[in-house]
Amino acid sequence: FAPSPHTTVTLRRIQQSHSSTILNAGGFEWEDPTSDEADPGVENPFKNPSLLKSTDGDDSLKVDPARLLSPRLRGCNLYFIGMMGSGKSTVGDLVARRMGTYNFLDTDTILERAAGMSIPEVFEAEGEEAFRVAEAQVLDSVHAHVRIVVSTGGGLVMRNQNWSKLQTGLVVYLKVDPEVIMKRIEGTDRPLLQTDNPLETLQKLTEERKERYEQADVTVEIEEGMSVEDVADKCVRALHDFIDDNPPAWKQAKAKAAADGLDWTCPFNKDFYAARSKEILETIIEGKGCSHCHNKDVTTKRCTGCKFEKYCSVDCQKADWKKHKPTCKALRSATKEPSLFCRLLAGWDLMSDEALVKEMEHYSDLFIEEVVRVGRRSRLFPQENSINMGLTVICAEDDNNTVRLTATARFGTDDEMTADVHAVLFKTIDQGEEAIAKLYPPDDRMMMFPMFDPPPGEIVDDKKGLVVKYIIEFIDKLKARDIQVMSMTCGRGLPCLVDNSELRDRSIICMPG
Numbered sequence: 001f002a003p004s005p006h007t008t009v010t011l012r013r014i015q016q017s018h019s020s021t022i023l024n025a026g027g028f029e030w031e032d033p034t035s036d037e038a039d040p041g042v043e044n045p046f047k048n049p050s051l052l053k054s055t056d057g058d059d060s061l062k063v064d065p066a067r068l069l070s071p072r073l074r075g076c077n078l079y080f081i082g083m084m085g086s087g088k089s090t091v092g093d094l095v096a097r098r099m100g101t102y103n104f105l106d107t108d109t110i111l112e113r114a115a116g117m118s119i120p121e122v123f124e125a126e127g128e129e130a131f132r133v134a135e136a137q138v139l140d141s142v143h144a145h146v147r148i149v150v151s152t153g154g155g156l157v158m159r160n161q162n163w164s165k166l167q168t169g170l171v172v173y174l175k176v177d178p179e180v181i182m183k184r185i186e187g188t189d190r191p192l193l194q195t196d197n198p199l200e201t202l203q204k205l206t207e208e209r210k211e212r213y214e215q216a217d218v219t220v221e222i223e224e225g226m227s228v229e230d231v232a233d234k235c236v237r238a239l240h241d242f243i244d245d246n247p248p249a250w251k252q253a254k255a256k257a258a259a260d261g262l263d264w265t266c267p268f269n270k271d272f273y274a275a276r277s278k279e280i281l282e283t284i285i286e287g288k289g290c291s292h293c294h295n296k297d298v299t300t301k302r303c304t305g306c307k308f309e310k311y312c313s314v315d316c317q318k319a320d321w322k323k324h325k326p327t328c329k330a331l332r333s334a335t336k337e338p339s340l341f342c343r344l345l346a347g348w349d350l351m352s353d354e355a356l357v358k359e360m361e362h363y364s365d366l367f368i369e370e371v372v373r374v375g376r377r378s379r380l381f382p383q384e385n386s387i388n389m390g391l392t393v394i395c396a397e398d399d400n401n402t403v404r405l406t407a408t409a410r411f412g413t414d415d416e417m418t419a420d421v422h423a424v425l426f427k428t429i430d431q432g433e434e435a436i437a438k439l440y441p442p443d444d445r446m447m448m449f450p451m452f453d454p455p456p457g458e459i460v461d462d463k464k465g466l467v468v469k470y471i472i473e474f475i476d477k478l479k480a481r482d483i484q485v486m487s488m489t490c491g492r493g494l495p496c497l498v499d500n501s502e503l504r505d506r507s508i509i510c511m512p513g
């Protein structure tokens with residue numbers, strides 16, 4: 001889309017802004033999303049109408065508030081949901097064009113092009129189930145992109161695997177009475193309405209889907225007589241308000257720190273973590289008991305290789321060697337004296353679910369409900385068919401040590417499972433970030449590390465591509481959400497992933513776990 005002539009100085013200022021870069025310990029540059037320069041600094045134009053005025057002194061030039069949505073959304077996708085005929089395609093397209101830097105996509109249109117048939121023809125030839133499968137595939141291919149406005153088919157939200165994918169963007173529900181919709185689409189060929197009483201069918205479907213639709217981030221109620229432009233205006237305004245009400249956690253923390261006269265650059269330190277969860281930290285670091293038989297009432301000796309893993313006997317050490325070998329190697333290559341960072345990673349298995357849950361309570365109730373649940377469920381997956389994926393929040397750091405909080409979940413190779421885990425992790429990021437921000441104002445170095453921990457042993461060749469695909473998809477989504485991704489840790493699967501050029505292209509370095 002060509003930029004509209006309404007682009008004024010406000011926007012030029014945004015385009016010119018340079019993000020500050022910091023050379024981190026890994027030795028490459030990364031953008032600091034919390035720096036003043038990187039912040040587009042665009043406010044809600046409905047609360048500050050002067051933003052809508054041209055700064056060229058020409059009163060006839062007005063800035064479209066939709067244009068100011070783009071910098072505020074920073075790549076985050078918009079998904080329009082609602083009943084057929086609610087206006088998702090018409091309004092979504094208009095909103096995207098007005099935003100200027102977003103593209104519009106319609107899942108039905110993509111499906112029709114891919115199938116070489118119209119939607120009614122697909123229903124006719126293949127049936128609804130086949131249509132739903134294809135629809136989910138379309139969403140799969142679409143949702144990894146950024147800067148898009150997507151109009152979804154009316155029934156798409158009903159599948160959990162689809163719904164969770166929408167959570168990586170903002171979901172806008174166009175709420176229109178069935179009677180109003182009926183007037184719009186009466187006589188069209190929408191397959192689900194080919195019944196004796198289409199209005200009744202529409203009402204019934206609306207009732208069935210209502211609960212899901214109403215979970216949208218933004219609900220836009222549409223009265224009869226509102227034009228497409230009116231609806232688009234209402235959506236834009238509701239989105240600006242939503243962004244106001246849900247600022248990034250770091251922004252809140254920064255403002256709070258400034259208001260309290262706090263030094264915002266104060267570093268995280270391990271006392272913070274230790275004070276909160278001494279017991280757990282001790283379990284991880286001291287790792288009471290034998291790493292193999294887990295017997296606690298024994299004296300142990302550390303593995304001389306990594307100086308981390310502990311065994312009560314040579315027999316236990318030998319029995320554990322096959323499992324421990326890759327970790328041992330990674331620990332040794334990481335540093336002569338394994339840092340807390342490495343120990344925490346390697347010590348992950350020492351944590352019981354109960355301890356994990358207790359720890360996570362500080363961060364996210366959701367974690368307990370969902371990550372642990374998903375984690376448990378995922379244990380049913382055969383080992384070679386799954387990979388652990390986690391997010392790590394650096395919550396304490398000094399020169400030698402890094403203390404981190406990791407939320408992890410295993411995901412299988414089926415799409416439903418992956419979508420579930422992605423959605424849960426994203427929710428966890430939000431809640432974790434929020435909770436941490438409340439406890440401690442983030443400084444420049446607070447960051448999220450996606451962590452991928454392939455199962456012990458080599459990942460079989462034909463799964464490597466898949467693993468890399470998941471990782472890349474996830475990283476792209478994190479970046480679209482403004483989350484700093486500067487490196488990832490790969491546990492035992494490091495050797496098979498570290499050379500992947502696609503990861504290197506994304507400036508991702510792998511750290512041994």
Ligand SMILES: Nc1ncnc2c1ncn2[C@@H]1O[C@H](COP(=O)(O)OP(=O)(O)O)[C@@H](O)[C@H]1O
Pocket residue numbers: 082083084085086087088089090091151184185225226227228231
């Ligand atoms: N606010 C509106 N007022 C009147 N007609 C509308 C409005 N929004 C959409 N329409 C019309 O309703 C029909 C269905 O809209 P569409 O965008 O295709 O809905 P969906 O994508 O949700 O199925 C189209 O003919 C469209 O022009």
Ligand SMILES: O=C(O)C1=C[C@@H](OP(=O)(O)O)[C@@H](O)[C@H](O)C1
Pocket residue numbers: 082083084085088089108119152153154155156190191192
């Ligand atoms: O509500 C539904 O189940 C459907 C809505 C349609 O999309 P629109 O909502 O874009 O019309 C289309 O995907 C298909 O006919 C099924």
